[in-house]
Amino acid sequence: xxxxxxxxxxxxxxxxxxxxxxxxxxxxxxxxxxxxxxxxxxxxxxxxxxxxxxxxxxxxxxxxxxxxxxxxxxxxxxxxxxxxxxxxxxxxxxxxxxxxxxxxxxxxxxxxxxxxxxxxxxxxxxxxxxxxxxxxxxxxxxxxxxxxxxxxx
Amino acid sequence: xxxxxxxxxxxxxxxxxxxxxxxxxxxxxxxxxxxxxxxxxxxxxxxxxxxxxxxxxxxxxxxxxxxxxxxxxxxxxxxxxxxxxxxxxxxxxxxxxxxxxxxxxxxxxxxxxxxxxxxxxxxxxxxxxxxxxxxxxxxxxxxxxxxxxxxxxxxxxxxxxxxxxxxxxxxxxxxxxxxxxxxxxxxxxxxxxxxxxxxxxxxxxxxxxxxxxxxxxxxxxxxxxxxxxxxxxxxxxxxxxxxxxxxxxxxxxxxxxxxxxxxxxxxxxxxxxxxxxxxxxxxxxxxxxxxxxxxxxxxxxxxxxxxxxxxxxxxxxxxxxxxxxxxxxxxxxxxxxxxxxxxxxxxxxxxxxxxxxxxxxxxxxxxxxxxxxxxxxxxxxxxxxxxxxxxxxxxxxxxxxxxxxxxxxxxxxxxxxxxxxxxxxxxxxxxxxxxxxxxxxxxxxxxxxxxxxxxxxxxxxxxxxxxxxxxxxxxxxxxxxxxxxxxxxxxxxxxxxxxxxxxxxxxxxxxxxxxxxxxxxxxxxxxxxxxxxxxxxxxxxxxxxxxxxxxxxxxxxxxxxxxxxxxxxxxxxxxxxxxxxxxxxxxxxxxxxxxxxxxxxxxxxxxxxxxxxxxxxxxxxxxxxxxxxxxxxxxxxxxxxxxxxxxxxxxxxxxxxxxxxxxxxxxxxxxxxxxxxxxxxxxxxxxxxxxxxxxxxxxxxxxxxxxxxxxxxxxxxxxxxxxxxxxxxxx
Numbered sequence: 001x002x003x004x005x006x007x008x009x010x011x012x013x014x015x016x017x018x019x020x021x022x023x024x025x026x027x028x029x030x031x032x033x034x035x036x037x038x039x040x041x042x043x044x045x046x047x048x049x050x051x052x053x054x055x056x057x058x059x060x061x062x063x064x065x066x067x068x069x070x071x072x073x074x075x076x077x078x079x080x081x082x083x084x085x086x087x088x089x090x091x092x093x094x095x096x097x098x099x100x101x102x103x104x105x106x107x108x109x110x111x112x113x114x115x116x117x118x119x120x121x122x123x124x125x126x127x128x129x130x131x132x133x134x135x136x137x138x139x140x141x142x143x144x145x146x147x148x149x150x151x152x153x
Numbered sequence: 154x155x156x157x158x159x160x161x162x163x164x165x166x167x168x169x170x171x172x173x174x175x176x177x178x179x180x181x182x183x184x185x186x187x188x189x190x191x192x193x194x195x196x197x198x199x200x201x202x203x204x205x206x207x208x209x210x211x212x213x214x215x216x217x218x219x220x221x222x223x224x225x226x227x228x229x230x231x232x233x234x235x236x237x238x239x240x241x242x243x244x245x246x247x248x249x250x251x252x253x254x255x256x257x258x259x260x261x262x263x264x265x266x267x268x269x270x271x272x273x274x275x276x277x278x279x280x281x282x283x284x285x286x287x288x289x290x291x292x293x294x295x296x297x298x299x300x301x302x303x304x305x306x307x308x309x310x311x312x313x314x315x316x317x318x319x320x321x322x323x324x325x326x327x328x329x330x331x332x333x334x335x336x337x338x339x340x341x342x343x344x345x346x347x348x349x350x351x352x353x354x355x356x357x358x359x360x361x362x363x364x365x366x367x368x369x370x371x372x373x374x375x376x377x378x379x380x381x382x383x384x385x386x387x388x389x390x391x392x393x394x395x396x397x398x399x400x401x402x403x404x405x406x407x408x409x410x411x412x413x414x415x416x417x418x419x420x421x422x423x424x425x426x427x428x429x430x431x432x433x434x435x436x437x438x439x440x441x442x443x444x445x446x447x448x449x450x451x452x453x454x455x456x457x458x459x460x461x462x463x464x465x466x467x468x469x470x471x472x473x474x475x476x477x478x479x480x481x482x483x484x485x486x487x488x489x490x491x492x493x494x495x496x497x498x499x500x501x502x503x504x505x506x507x508x509x510x511x512x513x514x515x516x517x518x519x520x521x522x523x524x525x526x527x528x529x530x531x532x533x534x535x536x537x538x539x540x541x542x543x544x545x546x547x548x549x550x551x552x553x554x555x556x557x558x559x560x561x562x563x564x565x566x567x568x569x570x571x572x573x574x575x576x577x578x579x580x581x582x583x584x585x586x587x588x589x590x591x592x593x594x595x596x597x598x599x600x601x602x603x604x605x606x607x608x609x610x611x612x613x614x615x616x617x618x619x620x621x622x623x624x625x626x627x628x629x630x631x632x633x634x635x636x637x638x639x640x641x642x643x644x645x646x647x648x649x650x651x652x653x654x655x656x657x658x659x660x661x662x663x664x665x666x667x668x669x670x671x672x673x674x675x676x677x678x679x680x681x682x683x684x685x686x687x688x689x690x691x692x693x694x695x696x697x698x699x700x701x702x703x704x705x706x707x708x709x710x711x712x713x714x715x716x717x718x719x720x721x722x723x724x725x726x727x728x729x730x731x732x733x734x735x736x737x738x739x740x741x742x743x744x745x746x747x748x749x750x751x752x753x754x755x756x757x758x759x760x761x762x763x764x765x766x767x768x769x770x771x772x773x774x775x776x777x778x779x780x781x782x783x784x785x786x787x788x789x790x791x792x793x794x795x796x797x798x799x800x801x802x803x804x805x806x807x808x809x810x811x812x813x814x815x816x817x818x819x820x821x822x823x824x825x826x827x828x829x830x831x832x833x834x835x836x837x838x839x840x841x842x843x844x845x846x847x848x849x850x851x852x853x854x855x856x857x858x859x860x861x862x863x864x865x866x867x868x869x870x871x872x873x874x875x876x877x878x879x880x881x882x883x884x
């Protein structure tokens with residue numbers, strides 16, 4: 001998710017399209033444009049990263065950006081904890097595990113929320129409205145943090 | 154069943170009918186478990202009493218010094234507390250609404266109550282598989298009365314499995330619901346039930362691995378969906394945390410190989426999810442991405458191998474290997490192989506425990522395979538793995554029973570739905586060749602559409618439905634018979650039939666435990682084989698050396714060594730462990746085959762595992778490889794403490810030279826064994842339990858053998874007159 005900086009500039013994009021699934025039926029126009037472009041141009045990794053960024057900017061709405069910023073924060077947070085564990089040792093293993101699990105758990109829950117709130121994924125989740133998704137998210141996060149606090153010693 | 158629902162008009166009436174039927178099924182499930190009520194697993198009961206008396210935190214820190222003497226056992230940290238906490242909560246809840254009820258009654262009735270809930274859970278699970286509601290009801294009734302499950306949940310069978318099977322089924326039901334709807338909430342519910350399951354039964358690893366296997370199979374079939382991502386990751390993140398709350402499990406989910414598949418699939422799903430996103434962003438590079446995926450999977454795999462090799466992650470345990478190689482446990486961990494529940498299942502057991510369900514089972518799996526949606530893949534995966542495991546170990550029949558009930562119910566309901574449909578279909582509506590091209594184009598793993606099936610003749614309908622009804626009735630009869638005959642007899646009380654057909658109760662165990670309770674000191678240590686440890690602790694309330702929680706193999710081997718060695722070797726061992734009494738089970742007089750002489754070889758094997766130089770299994774067999782107890786027995790056998798204690802004074806029951814062992818069906822040598830270091834303290838009515846007192850050191854410093862010889866020289870006459878031929882008391 002290399003979108004931390006570009007989050008503000010994409011406010012004009014079509015809100016809430018795209019997402020992490022292969023729901024091809026509802027591909028929005030920007031995606032098809034990039035698709036055509038990708039065939040013609042070269043295939044260096046640099047190009048690809050640029051394409052992904054472009055696609056992201058074009059297809060992601062501001063709310064989703066907010067979620068993504070949180071996701072990036074969680075990834076960084078988890079990485080820092082893991083580094084600390086490697087460098088400084090895992091002495092209070094309970095505490096490390098609780099912290100790391102909280103980060104990972106929050107990450108997957110947030111990712112799930114992001115998936116469920118995408119327009120493109122409507123077909124996959126006929127029974128989950130965005131509001132319901134958010135309510136589920138809150139409940140699950142509460143459970144997660146309850147367990148973590150209990151485990152942290 | 155379905156007819157009633159059909160007859161009632163309107164959705165509400167049907168729902169009501171369904172609810173009423175479910176209640177009846179639950180009632181039937183509970184009442185069929187009440188044939189006899191005797192509390193059996195004593196340890197759980199003891200633990201529950203401790204929990205209720207001392208509160209939760211005390212229970213957590215409970216150190217039990219009355220078992221595993223002299224080691225003791227950190228009970229709070231080494232048990233699965235789910236069962237005790239459940240009954241504790243029920244107890245306090247009933248108190249709160251001022252229904253004073255004894256904790257013992259709760260313990261006795263917990264298993265039947267939960268079996269009612271299991272029936273309901275299998276209703277939910279089956280309803281996720283098929284659209285026809287009758288299948289769910291059938292699954293519920295099957296689950297309610299299938300002997301394979303009743304065997305572990307009769308009233309009084311207060312064991313972990315009593316609640317674990319309910320949790321198993323409901324966890325799977327929640328998992329399927331979560332997967333179908335892609336709902337975080339159901340994923341979280343699934344994780345909570347999973348956590349409860351972890352708190353209750355060591356078999357939770359089956360859930361961990363089956364769910365991850367299901368997810369992996371779906372991935373391998375190219376069926377990644379965001380629903381799968383949402384449900385699996387929610388379940389795993391919350392479920393793992395929940396499972397780590399149990400002290401006994403602790404860090405195991407991140408430190409042992411048994412839990413690694415779940416973690417691996419979790420990581421895999423993250424990668425696949427990310428790649429699907431990239432794929433969407435940059436089309437046309439699919440193979441490149443999948444190459445990266447494959448590379449990272451390989452990397453992860455080798456990382457895992459390296460971590461295992463370096464000892465960060467514990468390798469697969471012996472219990473795991475024994476599932477794949479049935480001979481493994483016998484060689485490396487005899488303690489596991491010696492448990493009767495861990496033997497491979499005999500074929501008749503399947504028919505005995507499941508009757509007609511066993512042949513309906515493949516049909517149900519076939520119907521699932523025909524549709525092959527995500528949830529049907531689960532049935533197929535579950536069926537395959539559980540059938541294998543049930544074949545390896547008798548005990549795992551329990552995990553197979555739910556899926557058998559579900560798929561048999563699917564098969565039966567499919568059949569009844571087809572044949573009970575009153576209006577015959579019009580042949581013109583269904584042309585025989587229905588677009589063959591389109592069906593050929595389908596990929597092998599795509600979901601398939603169903604073609605409607607109809608039956609034309611009334612006669613064929615009648616025959617099939619009638620036949621099915623007869624089978625169902627026979628099944629109910631079989632279940633009732635099995636339950637009342639095979640599974641309702643507790644192990645401490647044996648029932649036999651007198652020649653005139655009246656029932657005769659053999660109550661030697663309780664007689665002996667009562668004797669211990671009344672005639673020995675409060676802290677007299679009892680040495681017995683571990684099978685009887687919980688019973689001695691619970692019923693006689695005396696400390697034991699080893700018990701059914703077989704956590705310390707060496708300690709058990711010590712007892713095995715003491716039993717299988719010569720008296721001169723055994724006596725120091727018993728002195729060191731402060732043994733006051735030795736309790737053995739002997740069935741020779743009555744023909745009770747579950748006695749210690751028949752278990753003796755396991756004691757020898759377990760002892761041999763620790764002291765291969767001092768105890769040798771080969772020495773207990775004759776040169777021709779026979780295991781004999783009569784005059785032809787080997788010297789090692791004849792001199793072993795167990796043999797001597799079993800047959801000590803046994804001759805006096807019979808006319809000279811006529812002593813007979815009715816289990817082994819052999820005549821015993823005329824001269825019975827002599828005992829020097831222990832003396833007979835108690836023998837129960839039918840000689841099933843014999844208790845010996847370990848003698849103190851001799852007053853004048855002789856060794857026991859010479860002391861006994863000395864005494865015999867003087868008191869030969871008195872000895873015989875005191876102990877005349879014993880006659881068998883008959884009621």
